[in-house]
Amino acid sequence: MSTTPGRFLTIEGIEGVGKTTQVARLSAALSGRGIAHIVTREPGGTPLAEKIREIVLDSARDEALPPTAELLLMFAARAVHLANHIEPHLQAGRWVVCDRFTDATYAYQGGGRRLNADHIRQLETLVQGTRRPDLTVLLDAPVEQALKRARQRNSGAPADRFESERSEFFERVRAAYRARAAAEPRRIAAIDAGQPVEQVAQRILELLEARQWIS
Numbered sequence: 001m002s003t004t005p006g007r008f009l010t011i012e013g014i015e016g017v018g019k020t021t022q023v024a025r026l027s028a029a030l031s032g033r034g035i036a037h038i039v040t041r042e043p044g045g046t047p048l049a050e051k052i053r054e055i056v057l058d059s060a061r062d063e064a065l066p067p068t069a070e071l072l073l074m075f076a077a078r079a080v081h082l083a084n085h086i087e088p089h090l091q092a093g094r095w096v097v098c099d100r101f102t103d104a105t106y107a108y109q110g111g112g113r114r115l116n117a118d119h120i121r122q123l124e125t126l127v128q129g130t131r132r133p134d135l136t137v138l139l140d141a142p143v144e145q146a147l148k149r150a151r152q153r154n155s156g157a158p159a160d161r162f163e164s165e166r167s168e169f170f171e172r173v174r175a176a177y178r179a180r181a182a183a184e185p186r187r188i189a190a191i192d193a194g195q196p197v198e199q200v201a202q203r204i205l206e207l208l209e210a211r212q213w214i215s
Contacts, residue, residue: 004093005090005091005093006036006037006089006090006092006093006094006095006096007095007096007134007135007213008086008090008098008131008132008133008134008135009026009095009097009098009133009134009136009137010097010098010099010100010101010103010133011023011026011097011098011137011139012100012101012103012138012139012177012188013138013139013140013177013193014141014143014146014147014170014174014177015147015150015162015170016141016145016146016147016148016149016150016151016153017139017149017193018139018149018193018200019099019100019139020099021197022137022139022197022201022204023039023097023099024039026201026204026205029201029214030095030097030214033215035214036093036095037094037095037096037097038085038094038096038097039098039099040081040085040086040096040097040098040099041098041100042074042077042078042098042099042101043056043073043074043077043078043081044077044081045081045085045086045098046084049077049078049080049081049084049085052073052077053077056073056077056161057160057161057162058160058161059161059164067109067113067114067115068115070109070113071109071113071115071119071120071123075105075124075126078101078105079127082127082128082131086098087131101133101136102120102124102128102132103136103138103177103180103188105120105124106120106176106180107173107176107177108162108173110176111172111173111174111175111176111177112162112165112169112170112172114172132187134187135187135189135207135208135211136184136187137188137189137191137204138177138178138180138181138188138189138190138191139191139193139200140177140181140190141193141194142194143170143171143174144167145194146170147170150163178190189207191204
């Protein structure tokens with residue numbers, strides 16, 4: 001067990017902004033520097049949490065999933081993920097790079113589904129206590145541009161419940177993300193995801209260097 005907990009980094013953004021690509025590039029950069037870390041995602045990250053993810057994303061069911069139930073499932077998956085995966089790695093001194101976390105809940109269920117932010121905050125405190133990401137990178141791009149990328153990426157694959165949403169939903173999600181970045185500029189760094197992949201990856205490394213976490 002390490003006496004120095006690992007760093008907790010999250011990558012956020014709507015569909016099509018390049019999160020998967022940037023998570024992979026960041027992981028490679030950390031490995032190249034000899035920094036022990038794991039890569040995970042939300043909802044999901046453990047076998048049980050992945051089962052909850054399947055329920056949330058399934059667009060083929062006959063029965064509707066109400067927004068409140070969706071919110072509770074997100075935090076159920078997060079409680080499992082934190083206790084069984086994220087916290088043990090952080091306490092062992094490993095960094096955790098997570099594709100989405102609670103900022104996504106404020107954006108998708110709060111902004112997109114229009115659920116009460118106070119209710120989200122209550123669940124956040126219940127499930128996470130004081131645990132928050134050390135740094136959140138928000139990959140930001142206009143909705144039309146991002147969704148075009150997402151459609152090209154997923155060509156031929158069935159859309160999940162979120163990918164099936166209209167552009168108006170993602171406009172609300174993006175606005176919620178941007179509002180959180182404006183409210184927490186020390187933790188959340190917004191990056192123009194419309195830049196070339198290499199420039200976005202370099203900007204993320206510069207954020208870590210500025211905090212003197214890497215060199």
